[in-house]
Amino acid sequence: MDFLTLVQISDTAVRFAVPLLFACLAGLFSERAGIFDIGLEGKMLAAAFFSAAVAALTANVWIGLLAGIGASLALSIIHGLASITFRGNQLISGVAINFLAAGLTVLIAQDWFHQGGRTPSLSDFGPNARFNQITLPFADQAGDGAFGIIYRELISGHSILVYIGFLTVPLTWYILFRTRFGLRLRAVGENPAAVDTAGISVVALRYSAVAICGVLCGLAGAYLSTGLQAGFVKDMSSGRGFIALAALIFAKWRPWYALWACLLFGFLQALSIRPDAVEALVQFKVPGQFLDALPYILTVVILAGFVGKAIPPRAGGQPYVKEN
Amino acid sequence: MDVMPKWADALLIPLISILIAFLISGLVILAIGEDPIAALNLMVSGTFGRSEGIGYMLYYTTNFTFTGLAVAVAFHARMFNIGGEGQAMLGGLGVALVCLSVDWPHWTLVLPVAIVGGAIFGAAWAAIPAYLQAKRGSHIVITTIMFNFIAASLMVYMLVEVLKPAGAMDPASAKFPLGAHLPTFREMFATEGSRLFGSSPVNVTFFVALLACVGVWFLIWRTRLGFAIRAYGKSEPAALYAGISPTRIIMIAMLISGALSGLMAINAVMGEAERLVLNSVEGAGFIGIAVALMGRSHPFGVLLAALLFGFLFQGGAELSLWTNVPRELIVVIQALVILFTGALDNMVRMPLERLFLMFRRKRPEETTTSAKPAE
Numbered sequence: 001m002d003f004l005t006l007v008q009i010s011d012t013a014v015r016f017a018v019p020l021l022f023a024c025l026a027g028l029f030s031e032r033a034g035i036f037d038i039g040l041e042g043k044m045l046a047a048a049f050f051s052a053a054v055a056a057l058t059a060n061v062w063i064g065l066l067a068g069i070g071a072s073l074a075l076s077i078i079h080g081l082a083s084i085t086f087r088g089n090q091l092i093s094g095v096a097i098n099f100l101a102a103g104l105t106v107l108i109a110q111d112w113f114h115q116g117g118r119t120p121s122l123s124d125f126g127p128n129a130r131f132n133q134i135t136l137p138f139a140d141q142a143g144d145g146a147f148g149i150i151y152r153e154l155i156s157g158h159s160i161l162v163y164i165g166f167l168t169v170p171l172t173w174y175i176l177f178r179t180r181f182g183l184r185l186r187a188v189g190e191n192p193a194a195v196d197t198a199g200i201s202v203v204a205l206r207y208s209a210v211a212i213c214g215v216l217c218g219l220a221g222a223y224l225s226t227g228l229q230a231g232f233v234k235d236m237s238s239g240r241g242f243i244a245l246a247a248l249i250f251a252k253w254r255p256w257y258a259l260w261a262c263l264l265f266g267f268l269q270a271l272s273i274r275p276d277a278v279e280a281l282v283q284f285k286v287p288g289q290f291l292d293a294l295p296y297i298l299t300v301v302i303l304a305g306f307v308g309k310a311i312p313p314r315a316g317g318q319p320y321v322k323e324n
Numbered sequence: 325m326d327v328m329p330k331w332a333d334a335l336l337i338p339l340i341s342i343l344i345a346f347l348i349s350g351l352v353i354l355a356i357g358e359d360p361i362a363a364l365n366l367m368v369s370g371t372f373g374r375s376e377g378i379g380y381m382l383y384y385t386t387n388f389t390f391t392g393l394a395v396a397v398a399f400h401a402r403m404f405n406i407g408g409e410g411q412a413m414l415g416g417l418g419v420a421l422v423c424l425s426v427d428w429p430h431w432t433l434v435l436p437v438a439i440v441g442g443a444i445f446g447a448a449w450a451a452i453p454a455y456l457q458a459k460r461g462s463h464i465v466i467t468t469i470m471f472n473f474i475a476a477s478l479m480v481y482m483l484v485e486v487l488k489p490a491g492a493m494d495p496a497s498a499k500f501p502l503g504a505h506l507p508t509f510r511e512m513f514a515t516e517g518s519r520l521f522g523s524s525p526v527n528v529t530f531f532v533a534l535l536a537c538v539g540v541w542f543l544i545w546r547t548r549l550g551f552a553i554r555a556y557g558k559s560e561p562a563a564l565y566a567g568i569s570p571t572r573i574i575m576i577a578m579l580i581s582g583a584l585s586g587l588m589a590i591n592a593v594m595g596e597a598e599r600l601v602l603n604s605v606e607g608a609g610f611i612g613i614a615v616a617l618m619g620r621s622h623p624f625g626v627l628l629a630a631l632l633f634g635f636l637f638q639g640g641a642e643l644s645l646w647t648n649v650p651r652e653l654i655v656v657i658q659a660l661v662i663l664f665t666g667a668l669d670n671m672v673r674m675p676l677e678r679l680f681l682m683f684r685r686k687r688p689e690e691t692t693t694s695a696k697p698a699e
Contacts, residue, residue, distance in 0.1 A: 038465065082667035086674070091404055091465050091669030094611060096659045101657030104352070110650045111356040117650060190545035242469055249466065287485065293477035296470040300452075303470075312463075 003146065007276055009151045009270050014158065015228055016107030017266025018165040019044065019237075022208040023244035024251070026213040032176065032253060033209030034315040035083055038094035039075065040217055041241025041312050042101030047072040047221025049105035051233035054118045059125045061226050068225075069218030076214030077223060084206050085246065087319030089096035098241070106234050130226040132160035159200045159227040163217060166259075168216070173255040187207055192320040200222035202320050220244075243269075246299035253313065265295045334620055338373040338665055339674050342618065345660035352656055358649055366646060367639025379509055379524025384608075385627075385634030388525070389533040391612025392630050393540050394584035396621040400544055401556040401577035407453060407468030408585040409609030410475030411446040416593040417482060417585025418445025420497050420600035424487075428503035431528075435506065438594055439532070439587060446586015448578040449475060454578030464578070465587050472609075483602055492629055497600040506595045525596040525688045531591060537623040544623075545582075553577050585609060607655075614658045617666040633658070 023040045030037040047068035055064025075097050082093035106117035113119055122130040139156035142148035176182035188195045188205045195203050224240070225232045243265050250264075251257035271278050272291035279285055350360035391408045398405035405411075422441035428434040447661065453467035474592040487497040506527045514520035524617040542552040556573040564570065593605050611633055619625025619631070640654040664672070 017495070036468070076642030078663070081671075082663070086670040088667040088670055089404075090667075092613075092617070092662060095610075096663035096667055099610070099655050099662065103652040103657075103659055106650055106652040107352065107356055110648065110652075164365055169618065241471055242473065245466065246470065248410075280696060287481050289477040289481040289484075293474045296473040296477075300456070300462070300467055300470050302473075303467055304456050304459075305460045305462065 006150060006152070007149055009274055009277060010267070011154050011157075012153065012270035014147060014162065015266075016269040017262045018162050019223050019228065019240055020218045020244045020247055020262040020265055021165050021259060022168065022216050022223065023241055024219065024247045025151045025168055025255065026216035027217070027248045028176075028247055028255060028258060029185070029209045030174065030213035031248065031316055032189045032313055033185050033206050034192060034313055034318065034320070035079070035210055035213075036090040036094065036207055036317045037079065037210075037213060038091055038245060039097035039101075039150070039310075040220075040244055041237050041239065042094075042098035043072040043075045043214060043217035043320075044103040044221040044224065044319045045098075045235070045237040046075055046243050047218040048225040048236055049109060049119070049221075051218075051222035052225035053109065053225055054324055055122055055129050056113075056119050056125055056231070057224050061122075061128060061130050064129075064226055065219075065222045068222040069241075072218035072221060073214040076210050076217070080207050080210040083319060084210070087321065088315050090319075095296050098280050102235060105232070109232065109234075114269055117234040119225070119232040122226060129226075130230050131161055131223070132161055143234040159223070160225040161227045164219070165223070168219075168256050169259045173196060176255065177289075181208075186313075188320075189315055192315050196320070197320065201227060202322075206320075215286055219242075231300060241247075243295050246302075247297055249299060250302050252311070268294050325382070327677050327684065332676065332680065334622075334625075337669070337672050337676065338618060338620060338625075340480040340676070341664040341669065342661060344672070345657065345664045347570065348660050349406045349653070349657045352655070353649065355650065358647055363643055363647065365647060366633070366643055368433045370642025371635050371638045375483075375520050376522025376524045377642070378680055379400040379405070379526040380641070381631070381638040382509070382530055383524060383526040383591070383596065383634075385630045387588050387608040388611050388615050388630035388633045389627055391608050392535065392615030392619060392626040393536055393612075393623060394581045395612045395616035396619065396623070396626050397540060397544070397553075398577055398581040399616055399621045400550075400557045401553045401573055402560075403454075403457070403467050403574060403577055403581070405450065405468055405578065405581045406465055406613065407450060407471050407582070407587075408612045409607070410468070411449045411470035411582040411585035412588045412592075412609045413479050414429050414449040415442040415446035415477045415495040416589035416600055416604045417479065418442045418586060419589040419593045420487065424498060425501040427501045435528075435532075435590070436506045438504075442586040442589045443583035444586070446589075447583040450582025450585070451575070451580045454575050454582075457578075458574040479602065480652075481602065484533050487600060489566055489585040492690070495602050499595065500598045504594060505598065505647055506590075507574040508595075514544060519688075527591070529591040529595045530621065532587070534627075536584065537627050538586075541623040549571035549576065573677040585612070611658055614661045614665075618661055 023044055025294040027037050027040050033268040050071040051068030054067035055061045058064065067229055079097055081092050083090040109117045109119060136156035139152045142152045169231060176186060184195060184200055184282055188202055192202045224236055247258060247261035247265050250261040275288050278291065330554065353360040353363050362423055371381050391412065394408050395405055418441035419438045422438045423434060449471060453464050453471055456462035457464040457469055483495040483497065488495055489498045506529060509526045510521040537598055544554065552568045553573055555566060556570060561572060588608060593600055597604060615626055615629040618629035636654050636657055640651050641648045644651045645651065
């Protein structure tokens with residue numbers, strides 16, 4: 001595998017990592033506040049559909065993005081109602097949200113566009129209907145040295161959401177570990193009773209965490225259908241929400257580790273569409289299915305605690321009951 | 325805490341939850357420009373209007389009974405097994421290997437062996453998450469989800485690289501031998517010349533599913549092991565104090581759960597397709613979650629819920645055939661049932677409890693013993 005191939009695979013890895021990253025950070029906010037969320041997948045899917053659909057209808061991807069975030073937020077509110085207000089089972093609620101999104105997106109897509117559960121291709125709706133690639137300054141003049149190739153092929157030429165995604169990592173870190181809100185949010189995931197005793201509303205904190213989660217899932221979904229691809233197809237999130245969940249556990253619920261975990265899983269996904277490069281690297285034929293399954297296998301190994309222990313927030317998954 | 329009589333807890337709450345779920349489903353149909361009443365009529369006539377529709381309904385019911393029982397048994401030990409889908413896929417692999425291993429002379433010989441094969445493969449796929457939960461504390465929900473994806477990749481590999489006959493194009497195993505053909509309802513019940521049950525795939529496995537219901541009921545409520553499972557599900561410290569080993573209970577409950585999921589393949593792989601194809605499970609593993617929640621984890625409730633979902637599945641197929649409503653409507657209904665009977669249970673329960681308390685105050689205090697089923 002030569003250097004250029006490696007850089008190109010890395011470039012694909014970055015594209016694949018970004019939706020994982022948004023969803024992973026979304027899960028980070030929610031789970032740090034003590035709300036398990038296995039509905040990341042569904043929220044991404046809903047956002048992917050609505051951002052593509054509205055972008056197609058308005059020919060403006062930014063309005064599409066807002067619609068996607070709105071759809072994802074709506075599902076977040078359902079999750080919040082179920083797991084915070086009505087103190088239901090957060091896992092079951094997440095499962096329900098995944099199916100709700102899987103069904104509703106196809107149902108609405110069929111009703112709006114009559115194309116068998118997909119949206120029309122966004123490339124037919126003018127240049128503003130999807131997020132286009134941005135060529136960074138001097139990228140075209142960059143030479144053919146190692147740095148030049150990396151700058152031109154890897155760093156430049158992504159859509160704006162990719163750069164936003166990478167900026168979200170330090171932002172998340174700052175919010176969680178350097179602000180009062182972040183401290184309280186983490187506390188509510190470890191010991192909600194203590195937060196309550198301090199006179200701070202557990203319910204409000206958890207709802208805001210769930211809302212942030214919704215916004216970030218919205219970005220993840222919008223990137224899928226308007227950045228990575230040009231339009232929505234049925235079930236297009238294809239398990240990315242669960243890989244993001246895996247990355248979150250892999251990262252032990254920390255933002256910077258989440259970035260590395262998502263890049264790793266993105267890289268694995270990029271490798272699975274380049275079996276030739278893998279074969280050249282390891283000198284024998286690796287089944288593509290094994291590469292597909294690798295993120296999940298890795299997660300199970302991590303969860304089993306053989307490579308360091310992943311300890312979730314202590315109050316995760318438990319509804320908070322005052323005075324109990 | 326038990327302010328409600330048992331019948332309200334077991335019947336009234338699920339009934340109200342399901343009504344809300346169906347009401348919203350009706351609104352969804354309305355929103356996409358179709359008439360919900362007409363849609364319901366079409367679903368009913370498409371299912372009960374002819375015996376073939378009923379046959380299809382019972383075929384789906386058989387699948388959902390197995391996966392529903394699987395989730396229910398795990399629920400009793402307070403384990404949430406989302407891995408039914410993967411376990412059923414592996415069960416299919418087990419059934420296929422049994423069917424393809426020998427040129428079977430008669431279905432009565434192959435059925436017991438296939439049951440064992442499907443159950444063992446399904447249980448094996450549940451065993452690793454169960455062990456990791458019991459011994460290493462890895463959350464079973466996450467690991468079973470991961471195992472669904474791993475199973476999907478494994479099945480693609482097995483079908484494309486191993487089981488596909490040489491020269492075949494589609495990723496599927498060879499056709500099972502004729503002796504492995506399970507009798508369909510038509511072959512069993514239709515008289516000469518009649519079209520009873522038409523070409524529907526419902527077959528003898530339906531009775532295996534009924535037996536499984538009885539078996540699970542007996543296990544959970546009439547055996548020492550069932551008592552231990554329920555005790556562990558209700559209170560881990562109490563079970564521990566009573567000398568019940570959590571590791572043992574988690575392992576056994578999950579193995580039974582995985583085996584039941586695997587049995588679904590008898591119906592879908594052996595009874596219907598008669599060869600192993602990709603995506604033979606078709607989401608039935610997930611529908612098991614809705615079925616178990618709706619049936620309150622009781623085998624009889626599971627059977628009723630499986631019948632309802634069998635009807636929804638067959639009716640939904642008719643609906644997508646004749647109207648602009650895609651099959652995904654079923655997924656929406658399934659989601660709403662899971663949401664309202666599972667996650668938003670308290671939304672119905674809390675006001676209802678208040679109502680019962682209001683009535684209770686007028687009468688002297690009476691003691692009701694109502695056991696909440698495991699959730």
